[in-house]
Amino acid sequence: MDTHAALYELGKARLEQLRQLPSNKQQPLQERLAENGISRREFLVWSATMTAALALPMPFSSLVAEAAELADRVPLIWLHMAECTGCSESLIRSSTPDVSTLIFDHVSLEYQETLMAAAGWQAEENLDAAMRNYKGQYLLAVEGAVPTANGGAFLTLGCKGRTGLEMVQEAAAGAAAIISVGTCASFGGVQAAKPNPTGAKGVHAVVDRPVINLGGCPPSSSNIVGTLMYFIMFGKLPALDTFNRPKWAYGARVHDNCERRGHFDAGEFVEEFGDVSAENGYCLYKMGCKGPYTYNNCPQVRFNNHTSWPVLAGHGCIGCSEPDFWDDMADFEKPLGRQLLHGLDATADTIGAVTLGLTAVGIGAHAVGSFFAGTYNDEDN
Structure with a gap:
């Protein structure tokens, strides 16, 4: 069996497993698309375009479409560290929602400070519950550099006063995969520029797990959603370059x-x-x-x-x-x-x-x- 055939079978098996899980959204994706004026045909065109962007053969477009519809079965925890929230803005700030932004809204987003309604103790409990209930299953996305100087004291978050360093390391320990969204989370960004008094570092430097780096200030919404789609389809990391960036997005100058x-x-x-x-x-x-x-x-x-x-x-x-x-x-x-x-x-x-x-x-x-x-x-x- 050639490489693509084996990957296709892996994707089919992965999506069948997801189909057995309960939906976390009351409204199916197709209904959300229709409400925003996006037809089934336009959705399939998006699926084909995303398939090409992911450097996959066109038969995989059916898997991309199915993965998008099953995205609500994959828990996502999104942490904000030292950053400007520009990466989140890149993803959600659209005068007319497109397929990528609607699919991100369809994902089972368990914690995201910019978008969630909860605050204070309730927000902290939601985060702890998500890490506990979905241990080993959730996808962790981190936006922003991680200050490490003085034990991470330059960034404390939430009513419990935990450092960003503590939160990232705790969340990373139970994650199925980790994505650094943006150059700050990937490599430290402007926070790590000389003389870097806070000891800001990329996520990969403070955890002992593989990390996908989505460089860019900010990265495009297509690169963020495409990486999510790849993980949803196959349950593993895509091919990466020297700096752990997906080759399908960062393979050319x-x-x-x-x-x-x-x-x-x-x-x-x-x-x-x-x-x-x-x-x-x-x-x-x-x-x-x-x-x-x-x-x-x-x-x-x-x-x-x-x-x-x-x-x-x-x-x-x-x-x-x-x-x-x-x-x-x-x-x-x-x-x-x-x-x-x-x-x-x-x-x-x-x-x-x-x-x-x-x-x-x-x-x-x-x-x-x-x-x-x-x-x-x-x-x-």
Whole structure:
């Protein structure tokens, strides 16, 4: 049996197990979709689109659709640590709810400070009860970095005065899987920027369990919901990259799929914001775009119901899905220059002055001609 066939059978068995569990929602997903003007056909189109995004063959779209309808069988605990709540906002702030946001609303959300009505002791009891009643079954999502200095004293939560460090470690111990939502939870984010007085760290650094990192400030709702769908379908983690990010979402550089890539190859660059080149949609590399060093699917999935993303809107990528981006990617509006990033010698803006070789990782070799032609070199800096 080939790999995909085995995975398909695993998914079928997993969904059959979920079907035997009681529903945690009074209203079926299809009714919620219909109330929001989303037809069955549109739902199936979404299922096919999500299947393609997850890098699965199209026959898996039926499993994706079924997993979405059974999402209310999977308990989800969502903790907030040191963060701005932007990741939650990315998921729920939509003028017109789409399938992804409605599916997230359909999940059995046991605890989420931004969305739940409970507060104080009742909220704390709900959290403790969920961890106790669904031990080994619930999916844990964490938003925000975890302060660790002084025993985690820089972040205390709830009426019981527990530290964020304590809450994450306790919840992680009983979780079936753990997802770090956003760059803060994944790698520490801006809270971990130098000098990092609170000792902020990503979730993976404070627990002894595998963690899925969804880098991005914020990550797209598609990446969040897609990861949930994968776990619901298969009950396990997807294929991950070096930084434990799902390969289906973070397997390609922003630069490779950018709509301005053709202008880069042609040596056509914006020289300053608001100039004619900017009006013509030229490449933003000379304005500090970090697309060549950043792995994410922003150009494909975009934000705000697939409306736009920073580069399309006119500002360069700042590399927010990468570890230590706040320190490593600064200044955000200047090219990085020759800088070592995670073992890759990123020489995008000096390639015209060096010998093409392994040091050219990060920029397509076919772009070199425009640099040698004098369209861009070190003197432009």
